[in-house]
Amino acid sequence: MVPMRFDVWAPDAGEVEVRVDGRAHDMERDPERRGWWCADVPAEHGSRYAFGLDGGPPRPDPRSRRQPDGPEDPSAVVDHERFAWAQEWAGRPLPGAVLYELHVGTFTTAGTFDAAIEHLPHLAELGITHIELMPLCPFPGTHGWGYEGVSLWAVHEPYGGPDGLKRFVDAAHGHGLGVVLDVVHNHLGPSGNHLPAFGPYFTDRHHTPWGDAVNLDAPGSDEVRDFLVGSALAWLRDYRLDGLRLDAVHALVDTRAVHLLEELSGAVDALAAAVGRPLFLIAESDRNDPRTTDPREAGGMGVHAQWNDDFHHALHAAVTGESQAYYADFAHSPVTAVAKTLRRVFFHDGTRSGFRGRAHGRPVDLTTTPGHRFLAYTQTHDQIGNRATGDRLGASVPAGLLAAAAALVLTSPYTPMLFMGEEWGARTPWQFFTDHDDPELAAAITRGRRREFAEHGWKAEDIPDPQDPATRLRSCLDWSEQAREPHAELLAWYRRLIALRHAEPELTDPALDAVHVTVGGHTLRLDRGRFRIAVNFSPEEALVALHHPGRADPRGYVPVAAWRPCPPPADTGCLHLPGHSVAVLRER
Template sequence: MLFEVWAPQAGRVDLHADGAAYAMSPDPARPGWWCREASADDGSRYGFALDGGPVRPDPRSRRQPDGPDGMSAVVDFARFGSGPEWAGRGLPGAVLYELHVGTFTREGTFDAAAGRLPHLAELGVTHVELMPVCPFPGTHGWGYEGVSLWAVHEPYGGPAGLRRFVDAAHALGLGVVLDVVHNHLGPSGNHLPAFGPYFTDTHHTPWGAAVNLDAPGSAEVRAYLTGSALAWLRDYGLDGLRLDAVHALADSRPKHFLAELSAAVDGLARRLGRPLFLIAESDLNDPATTRAREAGGMGVHAQWNDDFHHALHTALTGESQGYYADFAADPAGALAKTLRGGFFHDGTYSAFRGRRHGYPLDRRATPAHRLLGYAQTHDQVGNRALGDRLSARISPGALACAAALVLGAPFTPMLFMGEEWGARTPWQFFTDHTDPQLAEAVRTGRRREFAAHGWPEEEIPDPQDPATRLRSCLDWAEPGRDPHASLLAWYRQLIALRRAEPALAAGEWLGEEEPTVVPGPCVGFRRGALFVAVNLADRPVELPTAPDVTYEEVVAAWRPVALPEAGGGLRLPAETAAVLRCLER
């Protein structure tokens, strides 16, 4: 087997494999690379020593059986077999489901999560989006402090467990998307700086020195990240990647890293003969993120749309703190604007930022399905002081309204695990740092952050307490009893309606004059021959009927809704959503 490693600053590199040491040789064809042939099998332990220093794991390690600081292990992917026949599943028409392996079940493993996949297939979603699975110190955590960007967290089940999960999902017709973090690595267990200039002080991020995308040595760092992304898609059969916080990828080179990555993924999709896609998390509201590369964009296939979330959240809860302040002045208007054009901040002034923010989308060049719409995500729940979900603050009727807006909007919908039954379990911030000083710093920092916003420190969950993670695990007994069972049935009905009605899943933008909004707020908009009507108010509200529309039937409703009299408006009970079929006169 050929072992190789990039270590451009080393004068000597030794391979340590299965208890033996071998001197490695510089690769004359690739400056900075070292290589050595050695006997190894699946599971063989190995690492590299630089200039007589300690043995460190391989930066491209595919498995870390003993955690980020242990020896790497060889993985023979041929042993996994080919898996079920799978032609792939693209993004248009999709319904995504964000899932954290460690809290989807109390067991917190890939195999336990795979046992719950029939629930998702019955729900009707098309893709499972896994939160990060790269190794991190300890057993439990969110995954955004991962290291070893080519490997899989061993307590979840390691590489074999991930492959079993993907195969199980594909066997049920579910695609799998993986959340990957390229903008930083965790503060503990990161051995990359010992090998080369993976980071640079040229730019700074909230996590410190930036990943080196444009300083000397950046070509190899970019290849490292791209190679990792392609390996997830190729070796595990994944269908897409979610890219964390791409606005933190500082890159001044003429061709941005995202454009390089999207081109590489498109090339792999052509070679494999199945669709692959990238979804960016971006705070920039920049249409260039999803604009075609040929038109000067990054070519990413979709991006999260936090503006839709913020508008919907303020309309549902009335909250106005932090970034919600920009949306709270006119929640109905903000919601209507995002439904109509995607971004709320499209060059408008943001009081939260103290400046103008964003750019308008060109609706002709950007299909609506390139934006993801959601009412809840791991960020928007877990970054609250108590990790409280919408279900802790609003009624089942209001939750049903949120579902109708997410699943009826022109965007690609995404659900956060447990949302479909109004889970009452919180989803809190939890860590399992093995470094006592780091653990205390995280614990203290979390409490001080929220204490500054008025929360008593004693009420802030301790991230290091195992009970914090256990509280965040889904309670799978809830879906079997009301009001959870009724809400679950509503989600299933709406998702089935998306499958049955192509106009709902087409990703086409609303008409320029839509949606209709009346105080309450009550919102209505057309999706082909269907009309989605949502009353978020705690009282009945009447939506005016357009002069060229006649309602034919009520297709779905959270509470009974009567067809209006000729020429009359559509009267919606309090906290009710309905989908009606209409005829144009």
């Protein structure tokens, strides 16, 4: 063992001790950092330690790199230099990317990093460029979505812990795949959260759906912001990740002149320059505000991309006909709504949202904003898992409409993202599941889930119990599906579309002002350079005009990908498109 520096921020404590491998050591105030305590204690990789404040019980380190026995127990020392990386990795930038959202605990039945590694060749062959992992911070129990993590610097042990994540990232890089991690800065889980004992990590000045807000602007917020930024940089640096997805940034209440997102994006850009590879941030935001991704020098936050739920909602309404909740805003004329989100990014760009009862959003400057700053998708963990029974589109939507939706995502000017199993139209549900060992909390979650959907007409017995292990097992992918029809046909379609996107620069052109969309009843035509993407949302055959603006002869298009056989365009320049179908055509 060698002397190792242990430090902790506990500004209100009168005395602090660190207990390393069962032995207590008094800590001293750090003379250079207000509110910090430090001690040099012999320790090694794997040593267990915890902090005691004013004679209180031992608590894990807020900046713990490992929680080997769960979030309530002592932390463990991690020497990141011990891991032998096999891959030299120059990184993959966001422009031109195709992302794949993956939940480690249900990607396979085993639910571990090592089990997930076995399926990386499938993702590489599919044409994926980046895997977006759902949150990995420790949470109570073995199985859960990950959004109730409580140690923002550590890796959930049942998945494989720190070394398991490193093996996964190294293997992914070996297949040419970047790795993005979903991180949650807006709240911590209800169980195992010891941060309030150490300092003002939360404030009652603001409130969120999870209670008191994370302290970003009250006294003590300098250290809290440093805690969050430091955690983000540690993931990118210590685990060689390529980017981070920031959960629900609209819940980060920050009244300071420099918003946390601006501070974080600047720090990530500086780290990218230091390590010599591209790094990026992707925000989840419901504000429809392009300033989230506008460059800092232009007055924006500088985040590199953001999810676009408006595109999802419009496309979902068009292929399902659903009109409940927020889909009501899109259901009046869903094909027109899809067209607007393809042309102008946001459906609500200052227009009235009936669901919200007010105007919502802000227009995107189409002349200066590149399309890759916005993510397009037909399914995500939220949009599936927050349904009553976690049903996917593949469970009820005709294959032709699944193919049409995929074509619009993968030929759009945006950064496409798939949800695991979507590529073969997985029929397995993805349901809400938890694994709390506190019986009162577990029962409250089950009651709350069933009460929520009872308000929308569901019977309690039809709502899966989040605490039932069978709920998680039902949510695991069935990898045998992809070899059977109709799944195999859809998988081949996704592979074809992604290959086209990678091969044809016009399909990744981020120029939003060059996108043209034409709507005709239940049909839509998307123009991307020499390409025409014709979609028929109706079950009946339809004619789709392929006229090119300013072109005298509308003929000369050949299908390069079609979900169902269709005759070449007629002399009139119209395509006879079968019902529930899509065709991608290119000028001769």
